[in-house]
Amino acid sequence: MPRPRTHDENLRLKLLDRAGELISADGPKALSLRKLAADVGTSTTAVYSLFGGKTDLVSALYAEGFERFGARMSGVSLTGDPVEDLVRLGVAYRTSALADPHLYAIMFTKSVPGFEPADETSEQARATMAPLEETIRKAVADGVFTDVPPEMITVSCWGLVHGLVSLELNGNLPEEFAVSTAYETALRANASGWLRR
Amino acid sequence: MPRPRTHDENLRLKLLDRAGELISADGPKALSLRKLAADVGTSTTAVYSLFGGKTDLVSALYAEGFERFGARMSGVSLTGDPVEDLVRLGVAYRTSALADPHLYAIMFTKSVPGFEPADETSEQARATMAPLEETIRKAVADGVFTDVPPEMITVSCWGLVHGLVSLELNGNLPEEFAVSTAYETALRANASGWLRR
DNA sequence: AGCGATTGATAACAGTGTTGCGATACGCTG
DNA sequence: CAGCGTATCGCAACACTGTTATCAATCGCT
Secondary structure (H helix, E strand, O other), X not given: OOOOOOOOHHHHXXXXXXXXXXXXXXXXXXXXXXXXXHHOOOOOHHHHHHOOOXXXXXXXXXXXXXXXXXXXXXXXXXXXXXXXHHHHHHHHHHHHHHHOHXXXXXXXXXXXXXXXXXXXXXXXXXXXXXHHHHXXXXXXXXXXXXXXXXXXXXXXXXXXXXXXXXXXXHOOOOOOOOHHHHHHHHHHHHHHOOEOO | OOOOOOOOHXXXXXXXXXXXXXXXXXXXXHOOXXXXXXXXXXXXXXXXXXXXXXXXXXXXXXXHHHHHHHHHHHOOOOOOOHHHHXXXXXXXXXXXXXXXXXXXXXXXXOOOOOOOOOXXXXXXXXXXXXXXXXXXXXXXXXXXXXXXXXXXXXXXXXXXXXXXXXXXXXXXXOOOOOHHHHHHHHHHHHHHOXXXX
């Protein structure tokens, strides 16, 4: 048989790790296949045999990002009070995003030019929102939230947290803005807006 | 004196126009200085003498984007009812974003790798939100909205619309989701959440 | 007419993702 | 044990990118 393969699962993980580091350090622009390969002691060919190309490598990072994200989201301890729980989930969302902002950028903004998430992985993205969906579904069923399709509230909450986090990461918020407290207040106000009156 | 200059204001506008077209057609990745120069019948040097470089060209697009955006926002006819007005402004925001999504991407997501908005232009960005700020400031002063710093509400509303629009443009929303109506409902619920109780 | 100076297109440079070639290094066969 | 076959992977070529240095072209003035 041929020479022993070095493009194995181990190398795959090393590439993925290093790629994440490079992106986290200097942004998506700094992720070059040549530099990546040199850093882990292989050639650019490895990326092609293990992933398929640069966009597929990014796709793998995308998936990993959602895995971490989903873990944090489902790790939130819920109280049963919908408003309080939505706030908690929102805070966890922000914490996750701030933990690795560049992964977040890959997930939710088109920060790597050629990359478009595949439908399958895009499905995984929404699966991350399961705890949120469940909380809202229950609140509507219990008559605590107003009677609209739950997805409507889900998307609204998701939109709010995503928007606030995006603005923060993008540097669009005023300098002297007390982000943390304002963030929580906004979450609470938004959730309250869905209370049955 | 030297040869007559052709790198003039006229060419500047043609470059800006064509750059916008290229980006709107195939995304930021498709904006190449060589192609751009060829399309308007000049050389890449023009971009350097007129703008300074590619990122500066993008910077000019960024500014133009905010100009259009600001025009649409301040063109909204207001009623005096804060909740209704926030909904109207939000709808105008979405309309603007959907009108030229790639310009929106330049403005609010880091869609062009090397580009970082300068502080000055970033200031212009927030100036666009003037109608929103004014509406909210008044509602708080009148005691219609709860008594928190107005910027807090402003950022919250901005975050919501920005988040929803981003998710929509990014393809993160479910296929069969009735975006328009859900969008309006979400805006109204969020605004209602700030009502004094 | 010819000089001087400035303008702008051309071409070189360093970098990118991607692809095809070809040396490599092993198991199997003779 | 020599040598073949073959899967594997590093290197180099290709086409492209933004950027910069060079240098020919082109005008007004002497």
